[in-house]
Amino acid sequence: MIYVISGLTASGKSNAAIKLAQEIDAEIISADSVAVYKQLNIGSAKPTEYEQSLVRHHLINILDYKDSYSVADFQEQARDKIVEITNRGKQVIVVGGTGLYIKALLYDYRFEKENNQNYERFESNEVLYKELMSKDPIEAKKIHPNNRKRVIRALASYDYHGLTRSELTKNRQDKQIINAKVYFLYADREHIYERINQRVLEMFESGLEEEVIELYKQDRELFNYNSLQSIGYREFERYFNEEIDKSELISDIQRNTRRFAKRQMTWFKHQQPSTWIDIENENPVEVILKDSVQFE
Numbered sequence: 001m002i003y004v005i006s007g008l009t010a011s012g013k014s015n016a017a018i019k020l021a022q023e024i025d026a027e028i029i030s031a032d033s034v035a036v037y038k039q040l041n042i043g044s045a046k047p048t049e050y051e052q053s054l055v056r057h058h059l060i061n062i063l064d065y066k067d068s069y070s071v072a073d074f075q076e077q078a079r080d081k082i083v084e085i086t087n088r089g090k091q092v093i094v095v096g097g098t099g100l101y102i103k104a105l106l107y108d109y110r111f112e113k114e115n116n117q118n119y120e121r122f123e124s125n126e127v128l129y130k131e132l133m134s135k136d137p138i139e140a141k142k143i144h145p146n147n148r149k150r151v152i153r154a155l156a157s158y159d160y161h162g163l164t165r166s167e168l169t170k171n172r173q174d175k176q177i178i179n180a181k182v183y184f185l186y187a188d189r190e191h192i193y194e195r196i197n198q199r200v201l202e203m204f205e206s207g208l209e210e211e212v213i214e215l216y217k218q219d220r221e222l223f224n225y226n227s228l229q230s231i232g233y234r235e236f237e238r239y240f241n242e243e244i245d246k247s248e249l250i251s252d253i254q255r256n257t258r259r260f261a262k263r264q265m266t267w268f269k270h271q272q273p274s275t276w277i278d279i280e281n282e283n284p285v286e287v288i289l290k291d292s293v294q295f296e
Helices: 013-024 049-054 072-088 101-105 125-135 148-160 165-171 187-204 207-216 235-240 246-270 284-293
Strands: 002-007 026-030 091-095 173-176 178-184 275-276
Touching: 002 013, 002 101, 002 284, 013 026, 013 049, 013 284, 072 091, 072 101, 091 284, 101 165, 101 178, 125 148, 148 165, 178 284, 187 207, 187 246, 187 275, 207 235, 235 246, 275 284
Parallel strands: 002 091, 002 178, 026 091, 178 275
Antiparallel strands: none
């Protein structure tokens, strides 16, 4: 059996996973679409070098920010890592707050192959986005109109399959095929929002602004990459364009993170069976260790 520690943003998932791994001789697989990028450190809230030295981590710092990464990529790589780790006699802990990643890993989700041929488009971003809105409006709403790469990729998928992304994923089966126990860390809204706001402030104190500025100096097309459309990074585009000041930038990141936490709560309530742990009143590691005795 593998352990999955998920939960709300800023609920202490990584810290709990490291402590649990030390107790049960486990290695950690990161289920985070931003932590995979080498250059995105502070905004991704990935474990520090010291934390990674305590327990072996996987699927962190494996890509350049220009590379694309999908839930299908994660599913394949994480399943391979589970086999690799267990073959070495270690236990496995998967850590991440994105429900779709967790479900794709554990359940019988099958992803259609994309068209790998070069798919060039020369129209303006506005024209391309309007075309995507007409062909696949649900997918279009998930993408920023100026994220040219993602818009083109979505159009390529539609033209290749003749189906929307929603139609392509209808072959997902709600059947768990990996033996795992999922834990969801949470707290009441006021408490978790306070933790989120504080964590964003700590990110800026740790050099988040400097991290993004350095990348922007090297690449003015920075915000066209999928990796930079994640919360904590995408908000900087308006800041660099002088549409907002620093206080508004911080506020935007805090607000978007709180909204993401709300979506996490909704997803796990309705989509993913899990054991919920109240971090205000319970020690997650103690709860998981006690619970695991029942499955030995």
